[in-house]
Amino acid sequence: MKKTIPLQKRGIPASRLVLGCMGFGGGWNRNPVTADDLKQAHAAVETALAAGITMFDHADIYAYGKAEQVFGQVLRERPGLREQMVLQSKCGIRFDEGTGRPARYDFSAEHILSSVDGILSRLGVESLDILLLHRPDPLMEPEEVADAFSKLKQAGKVKGFGVSNMSPAQIRFLQSHLDAPLLVNQLELNLAKLDWLEAGVLVNQQEGAEVSFPEGTIEFCWMEQIQIQAWSPLAKGVFTGREPENQPESVRLTAALVREMAERKGTAPEAIVLAWLMRHPAGIQPVLGTIRPERIQASAEALQVSLSREEWYSLYVSSRGRKMP
Ligand SMILES: NC(=O)c1ccc[n+]([C@@H]2O[C@H](COP(=O)([O-])OP(=O)(O)OC[C@H]3O[C@@H](n4cnc5c(N)ncnc54)[C@H](OP(=O)(O)O)[C@@H]3O)[C@@H](O)[C@H]2O)c1
Incomplete structure (x- = not known):
């Protein structure tokens, strides 16, 4: 049975x-966008859409704004495409901007509003479907965020809001000042970084003291119908063909298991790694980081893969490098 995800x-x-x-x-440089960058963007967008991937995740900072800029160029050259997409972007991280001020987080209303204007202008669209706050800002004033969100909504610039890298306590705190539900929490979740599972599995165990993931985040988001999105879902390729330099034995063994499972199921290794995330009943949405058409296609095969409980656990146990407690 296909599971309907919270969004x-x-x-x-x-x-x-x-x-x-x-x-x-x-990439992360100040060089102008080139014709090759544009060609690559067209190919990635086209491959994604052909594979049924219609949601795109941006941030105002990616490639210092050039990621949104080149994507906007694609949209301008292919009118009608925007209507087929769900567009998400993020704000709240600032670099030093060459002014001697530190790189910092900024959830001030002024920054959120001006950041969205920049995003819309680079993408060349009238509105964003979802805006995420990128990383928690310790100086956040929730009333100010609420005010910025309602101005953006009233102006028709953003339809819905979410967060990234936040704990349940942080989400609850912000939510208590908002009149619409937060829609998304984007977190680093993958088969290499297992703390999101270990936090639940190692309750009441000494080993659990070393886990760095706020316990109950998955359950909280799931209960509140907040879409959990996984950033770095391919773990940067360590299980799917990237040379495992200086990687622990468990990564090498898990990469071999992924390869073997992919062969047995007649699919790509990327599909196994993503299907493993999607097998979680909370309905996790992986956010792929590749822009190579062949890797996008290989990833999209995950939509056809289902893993049994035993297959899911064999990957988990292999990557954690020791038996379940
Ligand atoms: N909210 C946040 O704080 C946050 C943080 C980071 C990222 N994100 C979002 O999450 C998305 C995914 O993040 P990510 O890029 O870290 O995720 P990822 O999908 O785990 O990794 C993709 C990267 O790994 C490389 N890779 C994948 N398989 C490979 C292989 N077999 N051999 C060599 N290289 C391989 C890709 O290179 P190729 O391009 O060559 O395929 C690409 O650079 C980003 O695009 C962004 O939208 C959000």
Whole structure:
């Protein structure tokens, strides 16, 4: 049975997989966007759409704004495309901007509002479907965020809001000042970084003291119908073909198991690693970081893969490198 994910339950036509756009625009440098960057962006968007991936994840900072800029160029050259997409971006991280001020987080209303204007202008669209606050800002004043959100909503610039890298306590605190539910929490979740599972499995165990993931985050988001999105879902390729330099034995063994399972199921290793995340009953939405057409296609095969409980556990146990407690 196909599971409906929280965003879909709220009537947002989100695809099961999201294409993350951090790699668009030629990388983290201040060079202008090139014709090759544009060609690569067209190919990635086209491959994603053909594979049924219609949701795209941006941030104002990606490639110093060039990721949104090149994506906007694609949209301008292909009118009608925007209507087929769910567009998400993020704000709240600032670099030093060459002014001698430190790189910092900024949830001030002034920054949120001006950041969204920048996002819309680079993407060349009238509105964003979802805006996320990128990383928790210790100086956040929730009333100010609420004010910025309602101005953006009233102006038709943003339809819905969410967060990234936040704990249940942080979400509850912010939510208590908002009049609409937060829709998304984007977190680093993958088969290499297992703390999101270990936090639940190691309750009442000494080993659990070393886990760095706020206990109950998954359950809280699931209960509140907050879409959990996984950033770095491919774990940067360590299980799917990237040379395992200086990786622990468990990574090598898990990569071999992923390969063997992919062969047995007649699919790509990427599909196994993503299907493993999607097998979790909370309905996790992986945000892919590749812009290579062949890897996007291989990833999209995850939509056809189902893993048994035993297969899911064999990958988990292999990656954790020891038996379940
Ligand atoms: N909210 C946050 O704080 C946050 C933080 C980071 C990222 N994100 C979002 O999450 C998305 C995904 O993040 P991510 O890029 O870290 O995720 P990822 O999908 O785990 O990793 C993709 C990266 O790994 C490389 N890779 C994958 N398989 C490979 C292989 N077999 N061999 C060599 N390289 C391989 C890709 O290179 P190729 O491009 O060559 O395939 C790409 O650079 C981003 O685009 C962004 O939208 C959010």
